[in-house]
Amino acid sequence: MGYDILINGSINGAFYALLALGFCLMFGVARLVNLYHGSYYMLAAYFTYLFAVLLRWPLLLAVAASLSGVVAVAILVDRVCVNRVRQSSIAVMICTLGLAYFTQYLVRILFGPRYLSIPAFVSGNAGILGVVIPSTRLLAFGVGIGLILALWAFIGKTRAGRSIMAVAQDPEAATYMGINTAAAFTMATGISAFLAGVAGTVVAPFLSVDPGMWLLPLIKAFAIVILGGLGSLWGSVLAAFLLGYLETGVSLLLSTNVREIVFLAVVLLVLIIKPSGLLGKSLTA
Amino acid sequence: MPILEVGGLSVSYGSALILDEVSLEVEFSQCVAVLGPNGAGKTTLLRAISRMVPSRGSIRYDGKEITSTSPHRLPGMGVVHCPENRHLFPEFTVMENLEMGAFTRRDKKAMGEDLERCFRIFPVLAKRKGQLAGTMSGGEQQMLAIARAMMGKPRLLLLDEPSIGLAQVVKEQIFQAVREIKGLGVTLLLVEQDTTMALGIADQVYILKQGRIAASGALEELFRDTRIKDLYLGMG
Numbered sequence: 001m002g003y004d005i006l007i008n009g010s011i012n013g014a015f016y017a018l019l020a021l022g023f024c025l026m027f028g029v030a031r032l033v034n035l036y037h038g039s040y041y042m043l044a045a046y047f048t049y050l051f052a053v054l055l056r057w058p059l060l061l062a063v064a065a066s067l068s069g070v071v072a073v074a075i076l077v078d079r080v081c082v083n084r085v086r087q088s089s090i091a092v093m094i095c096t097l098g099l100a101y102f103t104q105y106l107v108r109i110l111f112g113p114r115y116l117s118i119p120a121f122v123s124g125n126a127g128i129l130g131v132v133i134p135s136t137r138l139l140a141f142g143v144g145i146g147l148i149l150a151l152w153a154f155i156g157k158t159r160a161g162r163s164i165m166a167v168a169q170d171p172e173a174a175t176y177m178g179i180n181t182a183a184a185f186t187m188a189t190g191i192s193a194f195l196a197g198v199a200g201t202v203v204a205p206f207l208s209v210d211p212g213m214w215l216l217p218l219i220k221a222f223a224i225v226i227l228g229g230l231g232s233l234w235g236s237v238l239a240a241f242l243l244g245y246l247e248t249g250v251s252l253l254l255s256t257n258v259r260e261i262v263f264l265a266v267v268l269l270v271l272i273i274k275p276s277g278l279l280g281k282s283l284t285a
Numbered sequence: 286m287p288i289l290e291v292g293g294l295s296v297s298y299g300s301a302l303i304l305d306e307v308s309l310e311v312e313f314s315q316c317v318a319v320l321g322p323n324g325a326g327k328t329t330l331l332r333a334i335s336r337m338v339p340s341r342g343s344i345r346y347d348g349k350e351i352t353s354t355s356p357h358r359l360p361g362m363g364v365v366h367c368p369e370n371r372h373l374f375p376e377f378t379v380m381e382n383l384e385m386g387a388f389t390r391r392d393k394k395a396m397g398e399d400l401e402r403c404f405r406i407f408p409v410l411a412k413r414k415g416q417l418a419g420t421m422s423g424g425e426q427q428m429l430a431i432a433r434a435m436m437g438k439p440r441l442l443l444l445d446e447p448s449i450g451l452a453q454v455v456k457e458q459i460f461q462a463v464r465e466i467k468g469l470g471v472t473l474l475l476v477e478q479d480t481t482m483a484l485g486i487a488d489q490v491y492i493l494k495q496g497r498i499a500a501s502g503a504l505e506e507l508f509r510d511t512r513i514k515d516l517y518l519g520m521g
Contacts, residue, residue, distance in 0.1 A: 159388070166374055166385055173372035175337065178360035178389035178437070 003129040005249045011137050013244025014144030018199040019217050020224040020236040021151060022192030028168040028231035029188040033089060036077055036096040038218030039103045040193045044070045044200030045209045046107055049118045059119055067197045074193030075186060100214060108211040120205035140202040147198060148237060151191070155233065164188050168231065196221075220263075227267045229280020238278055242266075286348055288313045288441055288472050289334070294342035296326070296333050303329045305496040306342070311441070311489075316463075316473040318487035320480055325493040327476040328369050331443045334474070335359055335366040346441065361389040363440030367447070369476075371430040375419025379410055382418050382429055386436030396436070402469075403432040406462050424455035431462060441472045448479045456482060 023037045047066035051057045057065070077099060085091035122135040155161040166174040167184040174181055199217070207213070224243055228235030246266060247259040254262075270278065289311040296304040304326045311317045319327050333340040336356040344351050346364055359366075374382050383403065387396050404411035407428040413421065418429055427447055434442060447463060448456040460482050467473055467486060477483035484490070490507055492500040500507060 162381075162385065163388065166377075166388075169374045169376055170372050172337070172368070173374060174385075175356045176335070176360065176366045176368060176372065176434075177385045178357050180355070180357045 001252065003131050004252060005245060007128055007131045007133060008137075009245035009248035010241065011133070011141040011144075011244070012248055013241030014141045014148070015199055015203050016220060016224055016243050017148055017237045017240035018144050018195050019221040020228070020240050021148070021233060022195040023221040024225045024228065024231065024233055024236040025164075025188050026192050027225060028233065029164055030086070030185050031089065032082065032086070033093050033222075034082070034096050034192070035093055035218060036074075036100050036103075037192070037196055037221055038214030038216075039100045040070050040074060040196035041200040041217050042107065042209075042211070042214040043073055043103065044197035045118065045204035045213065046111060046116075048201050048204060049111070049116050049209055052119055053116075059121060063201050066201055067194055070197035070200070071190045071193050074189050078186065078189045100218070104211045104214065111211070113211060115208040115210050118201075118204050118209060121202075134206060136202075136205045140206075143198060143202050147195060151195070151233075154191075160187060216260075223264060223267045227270055227277055229277030232277065232279040235277055235279030287311055288347060289474065290343070290345040291330075291334065292343040292345070294330070294333060294340055294344065296329050296338055296340045303496055304333065304340070307493070307496070307498055309491050309498065309501070311472055311474055314467075314470045314472050315488040316467050316475060316486050317489045317491065318475045318477055318483040319491045319493055320477060320483055321493035321499070323478065326496040327493055328445055330493065331366060331368075331445050331474065331476055335364060335443060337366075360437045360439075363438070364443070365434045365437040365439035365441070366443040367430050367434035367445060369445040369449070371426050373418040373426055373430055373433070376417060378415050378417055379421075379429055380414045382433050383410075383436050386433035387438075390436075390438060395438070399436055399438065403435055406435075406465055407432050424451050424458070427451060427455075427459055428462070431459070431466070435466065435471075439471055441474065442466065444473060444475045446476055446478060448477065448482055460485060 019037075019041060022040070023034065026032045026034045026037070044066050047069045048062055051062035051065050052059050055062075077096075081095050081099060082092055085095055120136040122139050124135050125132050126135050126138050127133075128138075155165055163174065163179045164184050164187060166177060166179055167181050171181045174184070220243065224239045225236050227242070228237070228239035243263050246263055250259040250262045274280075287310040291307060291309045294304055294307045295302065307326075307330060309317070309319070319330060321327055329338060332338045334344055336351065336354060336359065340352070346362065351359070351364075354362075374385060377385065383400060387399070390396055409425055410429060410432055413425065418426065421429065431444070431447060434444075444463065447459050451459065456479065463473070463475070464486055473486075475483060475487065484504060487504060489503055490501065491498055500510070
C-alpha cells in the first residue's frame with residue numbers, strides 16, 4: 001500500500017507538474033492567469049487523435065506534429081487575443097476562459113461529444129517494488145521528470161532561460177539589459193503550451209479524450225500554482241507531487257470521489273496559514 | 286561630433302507636457318549633468334533617450350537617429366541605462382545580476398576583465414557575490430546597479446539619480462566610483478538632485494526646469510552667473 005501511494009503518486013505528481021509549470025511560468029513572466037492552459041492539454045490529445053488515428057501517421061510524427069500545433073495555437077491565441085488585453089488581468093481571464101469554451105465546442109462539433117482513445121507508445125505492464133503499473137504510465141512519468149529537469153536546466157543555464165527569469169522579475173530592468181521582453185513572453189508562451197501539450201499526449205493514452213477534458217486539469221494546475229506560491233516554479237513542482245501523493249493516498253484509503261475535495265481543502269488550509277503559498281514570496285515586488 | 290545630440294525633444298503623458306523641446310549635446314568621454322528640481326522631467330529625459338517612453342524630436346547617437354530603435358537594441362549599441370530606483374533583479378544573486386548586465390555581450394574574456402574591474406571599484410560586491418540582490422542595503426544595491434550597467438560595456442552611460450536616498454558617506458563612495466568610471470573614458474549623462482555632488486564631476490551642466498532647459502553651459506560659466514547659481518544650483 002505504501003509503495004502503491006509512492007509510485008502512483010509520483011506518476012500523478014509528474015503529470016501535474018507538467019501541467020502546472022507552464023501555468024506558473026506564464027504567471028511569473030507575464031503576470032497572466034491563462035485560463036486557456038487546460039485547452040493546450042486537450043488540443044494536444046485531439047491533435048494526436050487526428051494525426052495518429054484519423055490520418056494514420058506514425059505515432060512519433062503524430063505527437064511531434066501535435067505539439068507543434070499546440071505551440072502554434074498558443075502563440076496565435078497570444079497574438080490575437082491575450083496580447084491585446086494584457087493590461088487588464090480580468091480581461092485576460094475572461095478572454096482566455098471564453099476561448100477555452102469556444103475551443104471545447106469547436107472540438108465537440110468537429111470530433112463529436114463521445115470519448116475517444118488514442119494509441120500509446122508502449123503496451124503491457126511493468127512491476128516496480130511489487131507494484132504493477134501499465135507501461136504507458138511509467139513512460140509518462142519518465143517524460144515528465146525528464147522535462148522538469150530540462151526546464152530546470154534551461155531556466156538556470158541558458159541565455160534564453162535567464163532572459164525569461166529576468167523578465168519575470170522586472171521587465172523594465174530586463175529591457176535595460178538588452179532583453180527583448182516580447183520575445184521572452186512568446187518563448188514562455190511556447191514552453192508553457194509545449195509542457196501542457198506533452199501532458200496531453202503522453203497521458204491521453206490512459207485517460208479518455210473528450211471535449212470537456214480541459215477543465216479539471218486547469219483547476220488543478222491553478223490550485224497547484226497557488227499552493228506552491230504564485231510565480232515560484234519549484235513551489236509548483238513541490239505542490240504538484242504533494243497533490244499526486246495526496247490524491248493517490250486518498251483514492252486508495254478512502255475513495256476516489258473525495259480526492260479533489262481533499263486536495264482543495266489542503267490548498268485552503270495552507271493559504272490560511274501561509275497566504276503566499278509554500279514557496280511563495282510576497283507579491284508586492 | 287557629439288556622441289549624443291538631442292534636438293527638440295518633447296514628451297507628453299496625456300495632456301501633460303513633461304519635456305518641452307529639450308535640446309542637449311554630450312561630447313565623447315565627457316560627463317554631462319542634468320540638474321533640476323523634482324518633477325522637472327530629468328528621469329523622463331533619460332527614459333526618452335533609452336526609448337522607454339515615446340517622444341517627438343530627434344535623438345542622435347553616434348550620428349545615427351535612434352528614435353525608432355527598440356529599447357532592447359540600445360545596450361548592444363553601447364547605450365546603457367542605469368535607472369532610477371535601481372531596478373535590480375531581486376531574486377538573482379549579485380553575480381547573476383552582473384551577468385545579466387553583460388547579456389548582449391559575447392566577448393567572454395573581456396567580460397571577465399570587466400568583472401574584475403567592477404569588483405575593484407566596488408570591493409563590497411566581490412564579498413557579496415552569492416547574496417540575493419533584494420536583501421542588500423540601499424547603498425550596496427546602488428553600487429550593484431552601477432556595476433551591472435558597467436558590465437554592459439557602455440560607451441554612453443545614462444545614470445539616473447545614483448545618490449538618491451543614501452547617507453552622505455555612501456553618496457561620496459558612489460561619486461568616487463562615478464569619477465573612476467569617467468576616468469575609464471565612459472561618456473556619462475548624469476541626472477542628479479544633489480547639485481554639489483554632480484558639480485564635482487560634470488564638465489557640462491544643463492538645468493532642467495518644468496520640462497525646459499533653463500540654463501546650460503560649462504561649469505565655470507554657470508558659476509560666474511550668480512543668478513543661476515542662486516536660483517538653480519542652490520549654492521548661493
